[in-house]
Amino acid sequence: MPRLLLFNKPMNVLSQFTDRGSPTKRSTLSDFIDIPGVYPAGRLDRDSEGLLLLTDDGRLQARIADPKFKLPKTYLVQVEGEPDDVAIAALANGVQLKDGLTRPARIERVDDPQLWPRDPPVRFRKTVPDTWLRLTITEGRNRQVRRMTAAVGHPTLRLVRWGINEWSLDGLSPGKWREVDPAR
Template sequence: MSTLYLLHKPYRMLSQFTDRQGRATLADVIDAPGVYAAGRLDYDSEGLLLLSDDGSLIHRIAHPRHKQPKTYWVQLEGQISDEAINALRNGLVLKDGPTQPAKARRIAPPAINPREPAIDPKRHPSTSWLELTITEGRNRQVRRMTAHVGFPTLRLVRAAIGPWQLGDLQPGEWRKETLHAPRPARNINRTTTPRRRRS
């Protein structure tokens, strides 16, 4: 039996518990001794982050060999074209090599809180939203992919990792799941406890 924490990492927070520069860290929103993040989100990205004190579970979730799909909601500069979406679906050639084909589709603005600080509508008068699912985990991959097809990322929210969903967690909130079987992460039976916010 293992415990998994599902956290909505806020914008401009590090995916770690300490920082010598005084930036916001996970310690500001969750008090769960001995846990580590399964993967990470960039400082300027938001959304679902999984944490556990079970090293084997973290490995099963985060290791590229297991190819857990990760789904992102991406707010883009401009109105993304069909050609750009098809290019994402077919795979791109970035500086560090070709990407795997992604799942990509236009979506309406998702039901999430505005970012703080908000994106300036005067600087970015036209934006669109994309749902993008990838199975790789390269450095800043989503941002590089959308820039490559001509639509830079303005806001990046991770909505899902494998079977785990961000759901209605608000920034800084988390919920705990108890996993009942040591099978591959995507097949584990689980029990959910209510979400919390560190006070």
């Protein structure tokens, strides 16, 4: 039976088990997970937090990570400023990036999701408000969510992947993981 782990990746942790060749020590998955034979299904940037799936099954890994399967990935995104309806519509309909138009996304403004504290904390500026969005995409270009919000004039301050398909971070603290049935 294939194994599937849900891991809440903290900020500044690489989505890999080793960090060979780096002149400075950086935190990796091996600092949190000691299960042989599991590998990340996809990636999550070092400066992003949240759900990372790991499996020992190559077919499952491909189904999760390959954009052709269009698995929805949901993010909680703290952006600088207050996006107006035009910016929200642009994110929903697709944003023109250097590597082409993004697929349409589901987006909504949300109240502060009351997440765990981030280390280091997000910078706070009295004169510039921030807004939380829930954004669901079905592709996974490099730094896509950050590039999308920047393209509509609202740079990302904090990015937390909350869910992939039916799997979510519900009840999972940063740096913790749990095993689930991949067939569910």
